Amino acid sequence: MNERITRLVLPRRTVLAGGAAIAGALIMRPARAQVAEGGEGGAGGEGGAAREAGATVSLLTMLGLVEGHVRSGSALYAAGVSDMALVHKQHPSKEIYGDLAPMLEAVGAPGFAPELDAAAAAVMGGKxxxxxxxxxxxxLAAIGKAREAAKATPGEVAxxxxxxxxxxxxxxxxxIVDGQVAQLAEYQDAWGFMRVARAQTEALAAVAPEVAAKMAEALAPTDALFPDIVPKDRIAADPKELQGAAARIELARLQLK
Structure with a gap:
């Protein structure tokens, strides 16, 4: 659970709930200037590579990491795997939020540390x-507010x-090594992040339908890599599908430049 962020990220449910508002926010402004080396995001680990992106992209990256963990934790809790659910629910507060908080402040978005703590406490308490x-x-509502405050362009979202x-x-x-689980938490990280990626692609369709359609097509082959939040059988699909999807998404998003 030591994500090496390659550039960015983006979350889900609030986008789907407030599609029109977010679609408007996506087209309000040009991309921001690049973040200086050593800026937002911690050195290495989660948030490290966000330093390479613009300020808005960095913020979206951190928000997406948070959402991915929260969604994985909820799926695990629903599946009765409470111990792993707690790991994912606690991870944002322990490893991400310290870097995220100043980013939220920079765009005037409310902080949501209490909400993260409450989500973890609900799982810990067996609610x-x-x-x-x-x-x-x-x-997720707080993540949505932060995303709206970021006023991301379609290109930044992509x-x-x-x-x-x-x-x-x-x-x-x-x-996953040779189709078998080697480190379950890492697989579950990927599971959550891909759900965020799919949701953001769906949201992007409101303002850039052709590009979003190509992105969705690129994501489709990766479905077979994630049979369940806790895989029960060997996974036959090729992990290289994920890198291939990222490359095809890059080609698609360049149309937005």
Whole structure:
């Protein structure tokens, strides 16, 4: 669970819930200037490669990492795997939020550390499904507000999807070796990040339908790599599909430049 972010990321449910508002936010402004080396994001690990991207892309990257972990944790909790669910629910607060907080402040977005803590506490306390879902929804709503505050362009959103897929690819080859689970947490990281990537591709369709369609086509072959949040059988699909998808997404997103 030591994601090597290749460039970017982007989250989900609030985009789908507020499609029109976010579609408007996507086209309000040009891409921001590049972040200086050693800027936002911690050195190495999660957020490290976000230093290579513009400020908006860096913010989207960190938000996407948070959402990916939250979604993985919720899926694990629903599957009855409470110990691993807690690992993923706690990860954003422990490893990501410290770098994310100043990014939120920079765009005037509210912080959401209490929401993250509440989501983890619900799992730790063995709360019922409705309570856990409500806590997750609060985090996702906060992520949505932050994304709106970022006023990302379609190109930044597409770049974030590309980077998220690359990050998932890095995690996957550690988590799955020769089709068998080697490090389950890494596989689950990739599982969550790919769900964010798909959701953001769907959201992008509202403002850049042709590019989003090509991105969705690129993502389709990766479905076979993720049979379940906890794989039960050998996975026959080729992990290289993830890198291939990232490359095809890059080609598609260049149309937005």
């Amino acid at each position: 019922d499904a409705a309570t856990v879902a409500a806590a997750e929804a609060a985090v 770049e974030s999807v590309q980077a998220l897929v690359r990050t998932a690819a890095d995690e996957y080859v550690v988590g």
